[in-house]
Amino acid sequence: MRDGIVPAANGVAQTPEQDPVEPPSRNYRTVALIIACAMFMENLDATVLATALPTMARDFGVRAPEMSIALTSYLLALAVFIPASGTMADRFGAKRVFRLAIVLFMCGSLACGLSPTLPMMAAARFLQGIGGAMMMPVGRLVLLRSVAKRDMVSAMSWLIMPALIGPIVGPPVGGFIVTYLDWRWIFWLNLPIGVLGVILVGRFIADVRETEAHPFDPMGFVLSGIALGCLLFGFEMASRSGGGTVAAPLVAIGLVAGAFYLRHARHAAHPILDLSLLRVPTFRLSVMGGSLTRITQGAQPFLLPLMMQIGFGMSAAQSGLITVATAIGSFGMKGVARRILRRFGFRSSLIVIGISSACSYALCGLFRPGWPVAGMFAVLVVSGFLMSFQFTAYNTIAYDEIDKRRMSVATSFYATFQQLMLSLGICIAALVLHLSMLARGHTRPAFPDFTTAFFVVTAISLFAFFVNRRFAPDAGAEMSGRG
Structure with missing residues (x-):
């Protein structure tokens, strides 16, 4: 990689002038497994929560449909911050941003477990979503910059596990927690996993970054956030009974904002x-x-x-x-x-x-x-x-x-x-x-x-x-x- 510092197999950073053909990847399984565990935490949390919503609604003293804000606030954070993740990784380093994403997800999880009201739960879920938005793409970026092409298939086979397994094991795990424990344990269980993840990221993942980061695209950030937020929110509402009246205008707004973003992206030097x-x-x-x-x-x-x-x-x-x-x-x-x-x-x-x-x-x-x-x-x-x-x-x-x-x-x-x-x-x-x-x-x-x-x-x-x-x-x- 000509524009960044690549870690050598012995842990000593190489300068761009040395320009190795490929990054060493002797420990790519370890790197992939660390990233996969962090992403599994995120995927499992989303599906477990759906099982616990009726119980949470009773504790908050609200009707069950009102709990949808706990899901949509998370989706909104994903829509807004996923596009910005690449720019942040270039500017601050993929390792640092990935570790920060885990910390934000942990802080959001702690706040969710301590939330006494639904509005505080929605705010905590939004914070959790910011961490989740960074974890997914930046985790993949860390792997791509740490693994040689010849090992990419094996590494990716580890990485896609969370997305496939999380939604499957989520419902029974959620049912067990709600039945035998307190729903707050859904969020508190993330804390030890997150702490371990932060330690392992610092121990095993190299800080590979670009030396020249592109400038941030504020207009693209706003337009893409509106477009993706409305589309994701609209799709989510359309999947619920009686949500069609809200879904249609949201999808329409998302498509209009998306059209404006396409126009912006054609002229921007570095679109988000x-x-x-x-x-x-x-x-x-x-x-x-x-x-x-x-x-x-x-x-x-x-x-x-x-x-x-x-x-x-x-x-x-x-x-x-x-x-x-x-x-x-x-x-x-x-x-x-x-x-x-x-x-x-x-x-x-x-x-x-x-x-x-x-x-x-x-x-x-x-x-x-x-x-x-x-x-x-x-x-x-x-x-x-x-x-x-x-x-x-x-x-x-x-x-x-x-x-x-x-x-x-x-x-x-x-x-x-x-x-x-x-x-x-x-x-x-x-x-x-x-x-x-x-x-x-x-x-x-x-x-x-x-x-x-x-x-x-x-x-x-x-x-x-x-x-x-x-x-x-x-x-x-x-x-x-x-x-």
Whole structure:
């Protein structure tokens, strides 16, 4: 890296004049695991909280729907601060910003656990969201700057675990905490994990940074914050019963602000979300294919537990024990992703496994009480394996052609679209479920409604096939080990 200081294998920093070809990555598994644990804390917290909202509403003396502000304040912080994460990492150093993100998340967690009222809870969640907004893209940036290309697939397979496992294990963990402990432990459990994370970041992660940071883009920050905040908030409201009247104007405002941002970005020297990154073929295709696939990933943790609890009559804990199969499949992928990519390459692997993954999730829509539990469990294990592979591949190939000096803006750009598509997946699933109920005259979701919703979201992800075909046959050859 010409414009930064790269840590040597012996821990001694090398100057830019030495210009090593690649950063050493003997400890890349340690680095990836530290970052993954911090991100797992964030992902688990979000899904556990949803389970505890009714109990929290009772303690705060408010109606359960009013607790939605605890979720939306966090989403708002993500929307506003994710685009700024790359600039902050360049200016202050990725290691320092990542460690600060963990501290902010811990402070927000402590404040959430001590909150006596709903307004204080919303403020604490916003603070927590600022930390979460920095953790996701900056954590990925730390890994990209610390790991050689040849080890990127293995490192990314560790890193995507939190996003896949957190939403799956969240409901049963939340049910256990609410049933046997106090809901405040949802937030307090983050404190020892965060303290350990801060210590490990200081011990094992090198301070790799750019020597020349681009100036901050205040107008872009405001416009992107309004656009993304309204879109995420709108998608979130659309996924709730009766939220359509609020969702429509929010989405409209978000689209208008987004149009103004596009106009601004064409003239700004260093826009906060750099659209010129889409001229890089592998990055553009990864964003497009990954976005289509993430709609399914966002919808699945919403649809599956709901179907298990309403259709099968299971408790949150019982459904969680079945859906944890997806997490098991994700773990199984970790050891074989690099071997598959080395043998078949990114293009062929994404084409075949993309189709297989969509079909396996569509099969979940056919679950019925007559199915043996072992059969449903097996389908979910396979689904988790295939989905985990896809995101390992997409998250890796995205940075194959990105210049080292643009890694920070690329990670914030990618994380922004990732969060937007996950929220859109929930919105689409909820909308299709609602429309299916109206068409069939159902007052509550039935199995045919869930089947329709599963089929629609997986059909959307199947369109990634046409995107995957556009990858060059030798794309990511150095990363996969085929080069």
